[in-house]
Amino acid sequence: MPESEGLRNEEEAERLHEPRGIPLHNIHRHDVVIVGAGLAALSGALEAAKAGDVGVITKLFPTRSHSGAAQGGIAASLANEEEDHWEWHMFDTVKGSDYLGDQDAIEIMVREAPSVVRGMEHMGCPFSRTEDGRVAQRKFGGHTKDFGRGGPVLRACYAADRTGHVLLHTLWEQCVKHQVRFYSEYYALSLIVKDRVCRGVVALDMATGEVHIFHAKAVLLGTGGYGRAFSITSNSLANTGDGLGLVLRVGIPLEDMEFVQFHPTGLYPHGILITEGARGEGGHLINDKGERFMERYAPEKMELAPRDVISRAIQTEIDEGRGIGGKGYVHLDLRHIGGDKIRELLPQIAEVVLKFVGVDITKAPIPIQPTAHYSMGGIPTDLDCHVLADGKGEILKGLYAAGECACVSVHGANRLGTNSLLEAVLYGRRAGRALAQEAKGGLPFAELPEEAAEPTLKELEWLQGAKGEEKVADLRTGFQEEMMAKCGVFRDEKDLSLLLESVKEYQKRYQKVGIKDRSKCFNTELIEAIEFGYLLDFAELIVAGALNRQESRGAHARIDYRERDDTNWLKHTLAFKTDEGIRFDYKPVTITRFKPKARVY
Numbered sequence: 001m002p003e004s005e006g007l008r009n010e011e012e013a014e015r016l017h018e019p020r021g022i023p024l025h026n027i028h029r030h031d032v033v034i035v036g037a038g039l040a041a042l043s044g045a046l047e048a049a050k051a052g053d054v055g056v057i058t059k060l061f062p063t064r065s066h067s068g069a070a071q072g073g074i075a076a077s078l079a080n081e082e083e084d085h086w087e088w089h090m091f092d093t094v095k096g097s098d099y100l101g102d103q104d105a106i107e108i109m110v111r112e113a114p115s116v117v118r119g120m121e122h123m124g125c126p127f128s129r130t131e132d133g134r135v136a137q138r139k140f141g142g143h144t145k146d147f148g149r150g151g152p153v154l155r156a157c158y159a160a161d162r163t164g165h166v167l168l169h170t171l172w173e174q175c176v177k178h179q180v181r182f183y184s185e186y187y188a189l190s191l192i193v194k195d196r197v198c199r200g201v202v203a204l205d206m207a208t209g210e211v212h213i214f215h216a217k218a219v220l221l222g223t224g225g226y227g228r229a230f231s232i233t234s235n236s237l238a239n240t241g242d243g244l245g246l247v248l249r250v251g252i253p254l255e256d257m258e259f260v261q262f263h264p265t266g267l268y269p270h271g272i273l274i275t276e277g278a279r280g281e282g283g284h285l286i287n288d289k290g291e292r293f294m295e296r297y298a299p300e301k302m303e304l305a306p307r308d309v310i311s312r313a314i315q316t317e318i319d320e321g322r323g324i325g326g327k328g329y330v331h332l333d334l335r336h337i338g339g340d341k342i343r344e345l346l347p348q349i350a351e352v353v354l355k356f357v358g359v360d361i362t363k364a365p366i367p368i369q370p371t372a373h374y375s376m377g378g379i380p381t382d383l384d385c386h387v388l389a390d391g392k393g394e395i396l397k398g399l400y401a402a403g404e405c406a407c408v409s410v411h412g413a414n415r416l417g418t419n420s421l422l423e424a425v426l427y428g429r430r431a432g433r434a435l436a437q438e439a440k441g442g443l444p445f446a447e448l449p450e451e452a453a454e455p456t457l458k459e460l461e462w463l464q465g466a467k468g469e470e471k472v473a474d475l476r477t478g479f480q481e482e483m484m485a486k487c488g489v490f491r492d493e494k495d496l497s498l499l500l501e502s503v504k505e506y507q508k509r510y511q512k513v514g515i516k517d518r519s520k521c522f523n524t525e526l527i528e529a530i531e532f533g534y535l536l537d538f539a540e541l542i543v544a545g546a547l548n549r550q551e552s553r554g555a556h557a558r559i560d561y562r563e564r565d566d567t568n569w570l571k572h573t574l575a576f577k578t579d580e581g582i583r584f585d586y587k588p589v590t591i592t593r594f595k596p597k598a599r600v601y
């Protein structure tokens, strides 16, 4: 792999004066710098590498990104197993989003989905196959035939229950082949933005504790989701939403943060994901009375209704005392599917359940509960993934975002399963193409300001020397539990108001943290403190957004405002973090083909 150019030329060295002790060999230069190495980032890196030189900064080794944990599938109306059309996929996605998804962005996604899967297949991605050798497809919640008039459709392409793993490995191999330069276990600390132009990234080399500067013509954020804001989550430890913190600190708003997806089937008590594919293959949800309770909530689609509907159903069963033995879980029963089929199609699930709770899923039902899973909101972008400085039309030059950290709004108020891997690969690819254009266009590097790393270095120095009495681990645990209890599947004004006060309290307490570990090499105490700082910043927007939105739509269920209110709330929230507090603005939803209707399953 090529070495980064570095800034060895003397004129530049003179100009930069080795800012605050950052040696010149720690100052790198790439046409394009990408933060993250999940599907969105790698898909972007691969495209951008066709036109220019790309550096990828990632806090995890690339193949450890959360995308690799995705199980069930990636949606595309390939019609390999039965009739299907992109228009059906579009309708389902719009309805699934509770009409908050932007239909121009959705149309791009569903039209191009087959090309995404074929593209991955041509790169060698080992999908499961039909008997005649085509990519196999399975059912998933909310994906239907004939504009919702028919039953569930076989649309999710998969590789057993390891779909994300094979996609991620395939893209990573291709990036290596195309000479993308990886900086693994580098933690992005801040964006370098001056005069409304993003010029690079400041990052910490976790192995040495040294600060590096990455100078770029353009930066793509593919930093993933923030499930770790909640105590019960399907997300990996690293999913702390850092990218959201990075953009908030340069004054960019976040969009639709109140919409957090709770996946219905998290393993009890940990919250580890049991893929929706398990219901796609025929699994039943059963309460303490032995009832298939979905009959009462979604009589037609049953266990294949969308996630928000099923999570509310499960939570209601639990809250009304019909959890198993009166406890906080219900059962997911797969036994009738048969041992052979389970071992072939859901091997990882069988292993995880056995290892974590000692249940053999061919012989006994799985204890499950809703688990924080996915962030529908995020960094506002346009259709080419440019980050929007005002959340609406003003592009912040040189900055892009794609994947779960971004909100181009294909998922609106609720995401359908298998649409996220699709979004990540597809919009990552679109970002990569736009970046390639930008890099190819002969754009010069915008000048790196001398004080590029200054605020970041100050903050880092403060944390490295922090001697306060508060412990990050304790603060984080308390905070995650409160988020789960007061901003979970069901919400109301009283709890959200209390929680908002609490978040502010946590922000104050954070100023008094102490870091005991003074080492430079893989100082995880320090990294976790930085992560928690970002998390506290954007979590305030989740809570304030949820309090502000006085309606129920998709995953945002207010028990004090039970109805969807299109008159007042058919609009996207933009939340700015200002010195005076949070300021809300709004923008209209793009509606093209499908007018809002009542959402019944």
Ligand SMILES: Cc1cc2nc3c(=O)[nH]c(=O)nc-3n(C[C@H](O)[C@H](O)[C@H](O)COP(=O)(O)OP(=O)(O)OC[C@H]3O[C@@H](n4cnc5c(N)ncnc54)[C@H](O)[C@@H]3O)c2cc1C
Residues within 6 Å of the ligand: 035, 036, 037, 038, 039, 040, 041, 057, 058, 059, 060, 061, 062, 065, 066, 067, 068, 069, 070, 071, 072, 073, 074, 075, 163, 164, 186, 187, 188, 189, 222, 223, 224, 225, 234, 235, 236, 238, 239, 241, 242, 243, 273, 373, 374, 402, 403, 404, 405, 417, 418, 419, 420, 421, 422, 424
């Ligand atoms: C258990 C599980 C199963 C899922 N199953 C499915 C499924 O079957 N189908 C589907 O469509 N969706 C599924 N999803 C959702 C989907 O996997 C994710 O939304 C998607 O993979 C996100 O991809 P991404 O590229 O945006 O981010 P990620 O894959 O999460 O990658 C984020 C990257 O950002 C890097 N990063 C973050 N912060 C920093 C920082 N400060 N500095 C440097 N690097 C940083 C990380 O190192 C990582 O490489 C699942 C999610 C989970 C948790």
